[in-house]
Amino acid sequence: MKGISRRTRACAAVAGLAIFASAASAQAQTRPEKVGDGIPTGQMSVQMFNYGSFIQHGLRTSFGPELPMSAVSAACVAPEGQQTGGGAVNPANTAACHAERLEALFAFLQKKGVTSIELFSHSGFPGLTDATANQNYRKLLEKYGLRAAGWHGTMQTTVNQAWRDRVQQAKWLGADSLGTGGYGSPGIGTYANTLQTAQNLNALGKYSVEAGVGPVYVHNHTAEFDTKYMHNGSMKSAVEILAELTDPRYVFFELDVFWSSDAFDDETGTATATIINSMPTRIKMLHIKDGINVANRASATDSRAGQPRATGTGVVDFRPIFAAAKNRVQYYHQEHDGGNMADAGVSFTNLKGINTASVPALSSFPAGPAAAPANSTNAFKVNVSNTGDKPLAITTASIVGDNAADFTIANNGCLNQTLAAGTLATETAPAAPRGTCEVTVNYKATANLKSSVAYLQFNSNADDATEKVLLTGQTTSAYVADGTVGGSVAASLALNLGPAPTFGAFVPGLARNYDINMPVKVLSTAGDAKLTVSDADTVNTGKLVNGAFALAQPLQVNGKPLSAPVDAITYTGPTAGTEDATLALRQSIGANDALRTGTYAKTLTFTLSTTTP
Structure with a gap:
């Protein structure tokens, strides 16, 4: 009976999958006109905040057709009716299940064509100072062709130890910028605070860039446009004021296009x-979000009345936005506050680059x-890959920026290279x-304790927005100088x-080889x-001769x-003349050779000679 029971369950599971596949094909998604050709391939990203609840709780309602419950083990799917707050403890809310659902998500x-993520501190996210855990997280990203494109986290007010630790963590994770879900501290609640926030952002960004991560960035909702102050004789929004007061080298803006539309x-x-x-x-970044009630x-x-929806199912027309972003925006982070995996599948399908965005x-x-x-001269490598879905043709590379003179290209392995687009495995x-190439760069700065950025x-x-790679270098308090000390060597x-x-005595009438080694010492300063x-x-x-008589056979060297000159010994470099070399001499006497x-x-x-004195 147990065998029959297992067989019955297996048949039911197969039938269920067949019905699901049929239903999915019957409801093929139509691409909305308002998304245009979508996000340029290779630049589509996602804000991990979307998936915090999925990673932590694994509720049945958080799965979707393209990431079904079968994508993880049964133990990592929350029980029927499980809620995130109150009630029974969720048995799927464990560290092991967090890791399993995270990998299924990646x-x-x-x-779906996503090539990067914007980090967020979800359940199971590595600790601030845990180098191994952070490096393993990066390896998991790389396993699925992803990278860390920014990070929503805590923005300090000064370059304190917490900020230095976060910058180091970003380096372990491979993040190329550090941001926040707002406008930093002390914020924009007053004009004075807005001015102080700009100053703080500049300091934090300068440290982050010089440490080799990248700039810091801020993220808007509607309040940043609603909040206005008199600034230099004009009424301006907090966004405009911060844009004027922050240094473009150290601070950039992430624009949430739904909240800006709502504003x-x-x-x-x-x-x-x-x-x-x-x-x-x-x-440099957009949050791609759709919704309703924007007007x-x-x-x-307070302009904030919008309600987020899956991208393409709301009211925002993305075509003018994507047109303005071309060659300016590097990352397009899909976001849907309160969405689930089914919503994500809809958004990614609608946003996948086609036609001019492929x-x-x-x-x-x-x-x-x-x-x-x-x-001192210090070499390092810059690795380049093609994350898009068309061949990448690289024609030139140069070094630009404030400290460009401190860097030189030693070897450009990307010059005139065409990098293939990578593809996922299919049934056939x-x-x-992905195609890759490598550029070797040398760093040499002559000042002590210098931070160089180029x-x-x-x-x-x-896209132009993807073509710049941050280079950084730092010198210590030590200084290296080249001085010439030497002497000369005369040609010898x-x-x-x-x-x-x-050879001793030759014996007549006896065929024999007479051998002897002749030691020689060679001194040469030649090449x-x-x-x-x-x-x-x-x-x-x-x-060999004896008066008018000569041996029948020539000497061998x-x-x-020796019937012709013999090149006996060859040297490929100088010799000291202290070691013996050997000339093997042989005289052969035949049984019929007459001896006098x-x-x-x-x-x-x-003769000792050289071609390179």
Whole structure:
């Protein structure tokens, strides 16, 4: 009976999946006109705040058709009727389930064409000073083709230890900027606070950039546009004041396009596009969010009345926004306050880049060497990949910025390279990796305790906003200087042959080889040298002679007959002349060779020569 029961459950599960697939195909999603061609491929990101409840609780209502409950183990799906507050303890709210649902989420994001995430401190997020946990989180991101594009977290008021720790954590995670879900501290509640906030942001951003992470950024709702103060003789919003007072090198703006549309009661997208056009170099990120009630207001002084919805199902027209953002905005973070996984699937499908937004994307991380003494040369590598879905053609690279002179390109492995677009595995084809290339950069600053900041600027067919890579370097209190100390070596070639060798007595009528080793010492300061043995006798060349008589067979030197000059020893570099080299001499006597009484001998010429003195 147990076997029958298991079989029945298995059949029911298969039938359920078949019905679900049929229902999904019957309700194919139609792409709304208001999203246009969508987000440029390779630049679509997501704010992790969307998924905090899913990661922590795993409620059944938080799953969706494209990330169903079957994507995680049964133990990591909350029981039927489980709520986030009060009631019974949720057995799926465990560290192991947080990790399992996080990985399932990353796999879902990869499948939907998302290439980066905006970090948020969800359940299971690594601790501030836990290097291993943060590095493992980054490895999990990389496993699914993702990177950390910014981070909503706590913005300090000064560069204190907490800020230094957060910057270090960002480096472990691979984040390229640090932000907040608001406008920082002390905020924009008064004009004085607004001025102080700008000053604080500049200091925090300067530290973050010089530490090799990237700038800091702020995020709007409606209040930042509603709040206005008299500033330099004009009534201006908090956004405008901060844009004037913050340093573009250290601070940029993340524009939430739904709340900006809500602030200006605008469904057409033109008000938000106007903001982007008025700040063409300051807005590097967008929060892509849709909703309803944008044209309404909570009160005469509070414009916030909008209610978020899945992107494409609300009233915002994104076409003017995307047009203004082209070549200006690097990351487009999808966000839906209160949405679930089904809503996310709808948003990503509507936002996936098509037609003019189906493009390559250049992706890289901030790079720089470890701190080193001033005036020393330190090489490091900048790795580049194509996160888009079209080939990325890179034509040039140069170094720009305040401290560009401290950096040089040592080897440009990306020059005139075309990087392929990566693809996920399908039922019929394996995955194809993203194309990559590498640039080697040297850092050399001559001042002690200097923080150098520059950018590696690429020229390619990708969006302009993706083509700059932060380069940083720091020198210590030490200083390195090159000084020349040396002496000269006169050209020398010398040969020491030692005593004349002898074979002893030759025995007539007996075939035999007579062998002897002749030691020589060679001194050479040349780049190469060659010892040649030759016989100047033109009558009995290479043969030992006894008066008018000569041996029948020539002398052999290192296995070669001396009937012609023999290159006996070759040197590929200088020699000290203190070690013996050996010339192997052989005289062969045949059984029928006639021998004359007396001494057979020959004066040979030993020539030491070089082609590179």
